Every structure is written in structure tokens, then in C-alpha cells.
Amino acid sequence: MKNQETFENVNPYENSPLSKKSQVIKLFNSISDAYDIVNKILFFGLHGVWRKKVAKILKRKKPIKILDIATGTGDLAIDLLETKAEEIIGIDISEDMLKIGQNKVNKRGLNDRIKIQIGDAENLDFKDNYFDAITCSFGVRNFDNLNKALNEINRTLKPNGTFVVLETSNPENFPFKQGHYMYIKYIVPFVGRLFSKDKYAYKYLSKSLTKFPSGIDFNNILDKIGFINIENRPQTFGATTIYVANKK
């Protein structure tokens, strides 16, 4: 079983003296311009489908205040409008990813509905029991200190509030397991490198993806933090998983 203590926390740059957090900021700042288009090419637009599913899950819960952590270029924060929440805040540690997200919000005239701001999952600048829901798509794998971030999420959620995570995972059944492995190991770094300025970025994506705990292993991490009603819902043959949990 993998947990925060035993899984290999992969860093973007090998042999860098910087903390994982500083490396992650550097990496996402450097690929921000290419991020949306490379994702669309590499994952055939499925990111959009999966994010919409997250919004749909939350819509049923009628949240009023939602925090989208690691919002990046803001797509999930925008999809969350579907829930009709009154307050949607998207935070991230990469200024350049946020600039793209902010531009999308400005262009669509959504400034009164969505706030995009700099913020660190590991030190949330919000009161205890504040949010009805917190989301995080393709973010948790990049946290420097996963436990610290999950504890902060638990602290700032209201009792019975919902935490939804969308994260890459590894298909378990033949032939998807083998096909996915080859695709992630060879195609993703190759195509990513063609489009992005950072030669390590998509190599990191590929390595961190295979090492990060998924399915029941991630459920167990959420359980250890104190979340309840934990579910994992594999998407597209297990290429990603949506985790849904509540604060006690």
C-alpha cells in the first residue's frame, strides 16, 4: 500500500537543489502558454469531459462557496459555474498559469462570478469551515507536501462539505494497462517536448503519473486525513479517477 510516507514524491528536475514547490512553480510558469493546447492534443480533449463531470457531481450538492485548488489556466473554475455557486475562487502557485486563467475569465465577462488568485494549497488563506466544496483537478500529484495540503483542505471545508479530486491514474486491465503505459512513457514526453519550451516538463508528467498513488491507495490517504464517504470513480478505462469525499 502506498501512502504519503511511502510513495516516491517525484520532482520535476533531477538534481535540482530547489524544493519541489519551487520546481513546480518554475515548470508550470515555463509551460503555461502551451499547457491548454498540449493537453488537448495529448489527451484528445478528454480533460474537458472529465472536468465537466466534476462540475456535474457538485451541482447535485448545491454548493454556495467553492474553492478550486491548483486551478492553473482556470478551466475547472469556469466549468464550476454549472453548479450555480455564488462564490468560486481559483487559486494556484504559478502566476503564469493564473494569467491565462484570468484572461479567460475577463474575456467571458465572469469577473463577478470567479476570483482567480495566487494561493498555496499547503497554507490556505481562508477561515476554518468556510467552503461547501473544494475541487482539485490534476493538482494533488504536484503538491510538495500532500498531507499538509489535504489537512488544509479538510480544515477549510464545512462539516459535510465535499472534496472532489480529478487525477491521472493507471488502467489496470489488458490491453489498456499496456497501451496506456507505452503512451505515457514514450508519446507524452515526445509530443510535450515538441510544443513546450521545457524539455523536462512532460517527462515529469509521465514519471509522476506512474508513481502517484491511485484508486484504493489514494482513498486510504484521504481516510487517514479524516475524510469520510470516500469513493473513487475510474474514468475512461482508469486513465483518470474522480475521488469524492466529505469532511466529517
Ligand SMILES: C[S@@+](CC[C@H](N)C(=O)[O-])C[C@H]1O[C@@H](n2cnc3c(N)ncnc32)[C@H](O)[C@@H]1O
Ligand atoms: C497539471 S496543472 C492542473 C491545472 C488545472 N487544474 C487543470 O485541470 O488543467 C497543476 C497545477 O497545480 C499547481 N500547483 C502545484 N502545487 C500547488 C500548490 N501547493 N498550491 C496551489 N497550486 C499548486 C501548479 O502550479 C499547476 O498550475
